[in-house]
Amino acid sequence: xxxxxxxxxxxxxxxxxxxxxxxxxxxxxxxxxxxxxxxxxxxxxxxxxxxxxxxxxxxxxxxxxxxxxxxxxxxxxxxxxxxxxxxxxxxxxxxxxxxxxxxxxxxxxxxxxxxxxxxxxxxxxxxxxxxxxxxxxxxxxxxxxxxxxxxxxxxxxxxxxxxxxxxxxxxxxxxxxxxxxxxxxxxxxxxxxxxxxxxxxxxxxxxxxxxxxxxxxxxxxxxxxxxxxxxxxxxxxxxxxxxxxxxxxxxxxxxxxxxxxxxxxxxxxxxxxxxxxxxxxxxxxxxxxxxxxxxxxxxxxxxxxxxxxxxxxxxxxxxxxxxxxxxxxxxxxxxxxxxxxxxxxxxxxxxxxxxxxxxxxxxxxxxxxxxxxxxxxxxxxxxxxxxxxxxxxxxxxxxxxxxxxxx
Amino acid sequence: xxxxxxxxxxxxxxxxxxxxxxxxxxxxxxxxxxxxxxxxxxxxxxxxxxxxxxxxxxxxxxxxxxxxxxxxxxxxxxxxxxxxxxxxxxxxxxxxxxxxxxxxxxxxxxxxxxxxxxxxxxxxxxxxxxxxxxxxxxxxxxxxxxxxxxxxxxxxxxxxxxxxxxxxxxxxxxxxxxxxxxxxxxxxxxxxxxxxxxxxxxxxxxxxxxxxxxxxxxxxxxxxxxxxxxxxxxxxxxxxxxxxxxxxxxxxxxxxxxxxxxxxxxxxxxxxxxxxxxxxxxxxxxxxxxxxxxxxxxxxxxxxxxxxxxxxxxxxxxxxxxxxxxxxxxxxxxxxxxxxxxxxxxxxxxxxxxxxxxxxxxxxxxxxxxxxxxxxxxxxxxxxxxxxxxxxxxxxxxxxxxxxxxx
Numbered sequence: 001x002x003x004x005x006x007x008x009x010x011x012x013x014x015x016x017x018x019x020x021x022x023x024x025x026x027x028x029x030x031x032x033x034x035x036x037x038x039x040x041x042x043x044x045x046x047x048x049x050x051x052x053x054x055x056x057x058x059x060x061x062x063x064x065x066x067x068x069x070x071x072x073x074x075x076x077x078x079x080x081x082x083x084x085x086x087x088x089x090x091x092x093x094x095x096x097x098x099x100x101x102x103x104x105x106x107x108x109x110x111x112x113x114x115x116x117x118x119x120x121x122x123x124x125x126x127x128x129x130x131x132x133x134x135x136x137x138x139x140x141x142x143x144x145x146x147x148x149x150x151x152x153x154x155x156x157x158x159x160x161x162x163x164x165x166x167x168x169x170x171x172x173x174x175x176x177x178x179x180x181x182x183x184x185x186x187x188x189x190x191x192x193x194x195x196x197x198x199x200x201x202x203x204x205x206x207x208x209x210x211x212x213x214x215x216x217x218x219x220x221x222x223x224x225x226x227x228x229x230x231x232x233x234x235x236x237x238x239x240x241x242x243x244x245x246x247x248x249x250x251x252x253x254x255x256x257x258x259x260x261x262x263x264x265x266x267x268x269x270x271x272x273x274x275x276x277x278x279x280x281x282x283x284x285x286x287x288x289x290x291x292x293x294x295x296x297x298x299x300x301x302x303x304x305x306x307x308x309x310x311x312x313x314x315x316x317x318x319x320x321x322x323x324x325x326x327x328x329x330x331x332x333x334x335x336x337x338x339x340x341x342x343x344x345x346x347x348x349x350x351x352x353x354x355x356x357x358x359x360x361x362x363x364x365x366x367x368x369x370x371x372x373x374x375x376x377x378x379x380x381x382x383x384x385x386x387x388x389x390x391x392x393x394x395x396x397x398x399x400x401x402x403x404x405x406x407x
Numbered sequence: 408x409x410x411x412x413x414x415x416x417x418x419x420x421x422x423x424x425x426x427x428x429x430x431x432x433x434x435x436x437x438x439x440x441x442x443x444x445x446x447x448x449x450x451x452x453x454x455x456x457x458x459x460x461x462x463x464x465x466x467x468x469x470x471x472x473x474x475x476x477x478x479x480x481x482x483x484x485x486x487x488x489x490x491x492x493x494x495x496x497x498x499x500x501x502x503x504x505x506x507x508x509x510x511x512x513x514x515x516x517x518x519x520x521x522x523x524x525x526x527x528x529x530x531x532x533x534x535x536x537x538x539x540x541x542x543x544x545x546x547x548x549x550x551x552x553x554x555x556x557x558x559x560x561x562x563x564x565x566x567x568x569x570x571x572x573x574x575x576x577x578x579x580x581x582x583x584x585x586x587x588x589x590x591x592x593x594x595x596x597x598x599x600x601x602x603x604x605x606x607x608x609x610x611x612x613x614x615x616x617x618x619x620x621x622x623x624x625x626x627x628x629x630x631x632x633x634x635x636x637x638x639x640x641x642x643x644x645x646x647x648x649x650x651x652x653x654x655x656x657x658x659x660x661x662x663x664x665x666x667x668x669x670x671x672x673x674x675x676x677x678x679x680x681x682x683x684x685x686x687x688x689x690x691x692x693x694x695x696x697x698x699x700x701x702x703x704x705x706x707x708x709x710x711x712x713x714x715x716x717x718x719x720x721x722x723x724x725x726x727x728x729x730x731x732x733x734x735x736x737x738x739x740x741x742x743x744x745x746x747x748x749x750x751x752x753x754x755x756x757x758x759x760x761x762x763x764x765x766x767x768x769x770x771x772x773x774x775x776x777x778x779x780x781x782x783x784x785x786x787x788x789x790x791x792x793x794x795x796x797x798x799x800x801x802x803x804x805x806x807x808x809x810x811x812x813x814x
Contacts, residue, residue, distance in 0.1 A: 002453055002686055004430075005679045007440045017672060020439050023411075028676060029436045032427050032608055033414045034754040046409055066610060067474040067653065070671040074653045102652045195672055201439055203473060203610060203674030243650050245509045246474065246481045262759075264477040265424060265602055267610030269435060270677065272412045279409055347441040352669075 010341075013377045014349030014363050015145035015322050016173065017195035017202055020273075021367040024200045027276035032268045036260065040268070044256060047271060050278035051206045054175070054198075055190055056286065057182035061209035063256040064274045065247065066267040069172040069193025072205025074102050075247035076168050076189045079217045080137050082240045083107030088135035088165075090114075090121045092151060093144030094352050095170060103139060106243065111135065117147045117354050118313030118324075123155035130163050137166045143174030143319040145196075145361065146352050148312070150178055150319040157186020166213055172196060175206075176281055177293035177321040177365050188213040197293060197321055198277040199366030204270040206278075207249075214253060217242075221250035293320040296369040299401040300362060303378040306400025307385070307392050312359045321365035324351070326358065328390050333357055336384050344380035374401055417748075420784045421756030421770050422552035422729050423580065424602035424609055427680075428774040431607045434683035439675045443667065447675070451663060454678060457685035458613045461582070461605075462597055463693065464589035468616035470663040471681045472654065473674040476579040476600025479612025481509050482654035483575050483596045486624045487544050489647045490514025495542035495572075497521075497528045499558060500551030501759050502577060510546060513650065518542065524554045524761050525720030525731075530562035537570050544573045550581030550726040552603075552768065553759050555719070557585055557726040564593020573620055579603060582613075583688055584700035584728040584772050595620040604700060604728055605684040606773030611677040613685075614656075621660060624649075628657035700727040703776040706808040707769055710785040713807025714792070714799050719766045728772035731758070733765065735797050740764055743791050751787035781808055 012018045033040045044063075051062045065072045077099070081087055087108040089099045092115050103110045111133040115121055130138060138160055143150045153169060160167040168189040171180060175190075177197030182190050188210040194200030209217065220242050242248040246264065255263035281289050297320035301311060304325045312324035327333040333350070337360065340346045349361035364374055378397035386392055419425045440447045451470075458469045472479045484506070488494055494515040496506045499522050510517045518540040522528055537545060545567055550557045560576060567574040575596040578587060582597075584604030589597050595617040601607030616624065627649050649655040653671065662670035688696050704727035708718060711732045719731035734740040740757070744767065747753045756768035771781055785804035793799055 002457065002682075002689075004686075005434045005437045005450070005682060007437050007450075008444075008446050010438070010440050010444065012439065012441055014441060017439050017442065017675065020676075025436045025438070025676070027412045029432045030412045030414050031417070031432070032419065032424050032602075033417050034419055034421060035424065037415075037417065037748070037754065039415050043412070043414075050409065067478060068671045068674055071474060071478075071653050074651065078651075098652075105648065105650050105652055107650075193672070195439075201674065201676040202672040203677050241512065243512050243514075244481065244485075244654075245505075245512055246478050246654070247651075264475045265600070265609040267475055267608065267677070268424065269427075269432075269608040269680065270610050270674070273676065275409075275412060279411075282409075341444070347444065 009345050011346045011368065011373060011376065013368060013373065014347050015361045016363060016365065018363060018366045018368045020201050021199035021280055023280060024273050024276045028269050028273045030272055035266050041260060043275065044271070047275045047278065048256065050275060050282055051208065053282045054206065054278050054286065055182040055208045056180065056184065057208050059182065059208045059210055061214045061253050063207060063252070064271065065205040065207055065252065066264055066270065067205055068202045069191065069205050071247060072191035072193065072207050073099065073170050075249055076191050076207065077102050077139065078106050078244045078247050079242055079249035080166060080168065080189065080213065081106040081108045084109060085137065086111060086133055086135040087137045087139055088129055088133050089139050090126055090129070090151070092120055092147060092149055093117055093141065094146035095141045095144045099139045099141065099170065118149065120149050120151045120314065120317045123152070123159060126156060127159045130159060130165055135165055137168055139168045141170045142180070143178060145173045145322055146355070148318050148322045148324045148361065149314065150174060150317055153185050153187070161186055166216065174319055176289055177369070178319055179290055182208055194274055194277050197365045199280055200273045200277040204267065204274040206274060209249065217249050218253065290320070293365060293369050295404070296364040296371065296374050297321055297323065299374045299404040300364045302404050303374065303397040303401035304362070307378065307382055307397035312355070321369065322361055322363045324355065324359040324361050327360060328385070331385065331388055331390060333360060336388060339384045340380055346377055346380050371405060416752050418753045418775065418780060418783065420775060420780060421754050422768045423770060423772065425770060425773045425775045427608050428606035428687055430687060431680050431683045435676050435680045437679055442673050448667060450682065451678070454682045454685065455663065457682060457689055458615065460689045461613065461685050461693065462589040462615045463587065463591065464615050466589065466615045466617055468621045468660050470614060470659070471678065472612040472614055472659065473671055473677065474612055475609045476598065476612050478654060479598035479600065479614050480506065480577055482656055483598050483614065484509050484546065485513050485651045485654050486649055486656035487573060487575065487596065487620065488513040488515045491516060492544065493518060493540055493542040494544045494546055495536055495540050496546050497533055497558070499527055499554060499556055500524055500548070501553035502548045502551045506546045506548065506577065525556065527556050527558045527721065527724045530559070530566060533563060534566045537566060537572055542572055544575055546575045548577045549587070550585060552580045552729055553762070555725050555729045555731045555768065556721065557581060557724055560592050560594070568593055573623065581726055583696055584776070585726055586697055589615055601681055601684050604772045606687055607680045607684040611674065611681040613681060616656065624656050625660065697727070700772060700776050702811070703771040703778065703781050704728055704730065706781045706811040707771045709811050710781065710804040710808035711769070714785065714789055714804035719762070728776065729768055729770045731762065731766040731768050734767060735792070738792065738795055738797060740767060743795060746791045747787055753784055753787050778812060
């Protein structure tokens, strides 16, 4: 026999998912309503407006994809990219590689530029690559949790406009906790998820599309499968039909738009959750939420340094909401994580690829970007490391964080 | 300013979604736990076992896809079907057309057979088409809510084994409310959703894969994008890489399996919901749940007949959980639905395609396959139709349903 779901108490201080804000879970316990009930369509329209505020955009085409943040990424790429299109991906961590993999599956000719993990790109390097590869789409992650780095985007929109390139940004890990400006920065498509700085569970992917991106995608919906509808030499001809039905943003736009054409059955409970995540951010104010993530992220950063631990990567370009902490020599990183989880109920993150076994990743995001969450994590980490024989200044972590809070 | 989510009270008696069982919504309000927390991986493993019971299978590869039922359909087809593969779809309603559309987008050469809406196929007609078209995959809907028909599947597995065809079934609308036997019927892949007879919200797609289906799909994961890994003449050569990352079941199997390879971030809240839906069914007993749907479905059927209304289609092959009611001459079907919703808080369904404007669809499924839901719907429908001038026997609907309940 199975029992009712009864998760153990956990403070989730990894790179996400984090504990959902209780308000989001309460919103998700509301009863369902039919898909075309006037209340439901009003709620969908209201959610579109809330996410325009979150993304800082006036884009009409702003809604949620029913799936995790990865579904949002794939919806963007499969809808924008036709087989044979060139896509440029500046890779500075694991999620850049994911963009490459997904674009390849869409049939793109993918070009990459790379920097070592722990660094970001200078915009001029991106422009050089744009000039060299002439892509249809530049696809870039803003914040890559695998390295904690946050790629500056301010100049990329202008570069893309100059070279007639569509700019897609995966803001899953960064949105809500770091400055973000869809319209001001000239981003064409942005996708996100709820499980990072938005304070909700994974399973809904907010997305926004500029008018020119929407036009490109909408132009693909009248095409027969795999058949160009016009002379191949005519560059304005409609292209190849979008390979996915579920993630076909041309159809999904018609579903969210005034025509309300039937598509999938709305994941209503996730919609309630996505709506409440946006309400929390809009109520707090986007600038205030970013400032909160900056403050608690700095407290965590100074706290781990106060414990005598080193921080990985170019800290000047670190996301506010996650820090990569070098595992001290002689410490078994997984055993320490396990002790934190088992004895203190606190989860911190492991790492991937070149950083595996070398750093822990500690997050301060969404509902958990709070003073008490930062201080108990530092206090518990101190105890676990001291028990493992690491010589630490007692209280050095909490003390350094407190200094940030009192400054 | 927006308000906390506060849906109006609705009794959802359409073809789905229906009101979620309160136990499912309570389960979904549980707090999140990290993706690789031992409690979480145990919960995932337990959910796999629960869905083996629901699907009546011993298939190791039984889990949920993070998306709506449509995501499950696309995951099945994009993972099974390579460009150029032949797929046969017996179409007896709208969701058959959806299978065609999705298979086409996967690059399949799709063949169809069709019967008029309101009928199902004789297995011999399916076998004839299998022989004529030699498909790799036979893709069939069990219950198509657009027509209310339930395609008998008992003989299709044997036909597919005889002709070495993979058999995929979309059981979204039928599972839990109609007899279903994955292993006994020889089904290779089955997908479902929560929002029909399972009593949950849309957003999670249970799926099961037979060992031979899993082998076919797993064989595609070592292939470079778009490139056959071996001589094209070698029919055993690994084929074309799966076009989707998000819905790549080869990767999703590795994520749910003992290797627990990282893929998407689990939609934990939807997982809690999916698990509770399965627990409800397993506690009640699958046979008892089907019997409950049969009983309340019959009460609704006899009730609408007792009101003097005609029922559409081959009632001998109707799903238990939905009935298509012919709109009486002179009645504005949408106005009547609107009155039911506005004045009585009850939603019934409209119709698509050839049935648009001709029938209403009334569901009795999941949490709403209950006597009180049936009787209040019949009582309210009587009032709305009498107010619209339709001559009805007062109490004829409720009376006929009561006779079913007392028999």
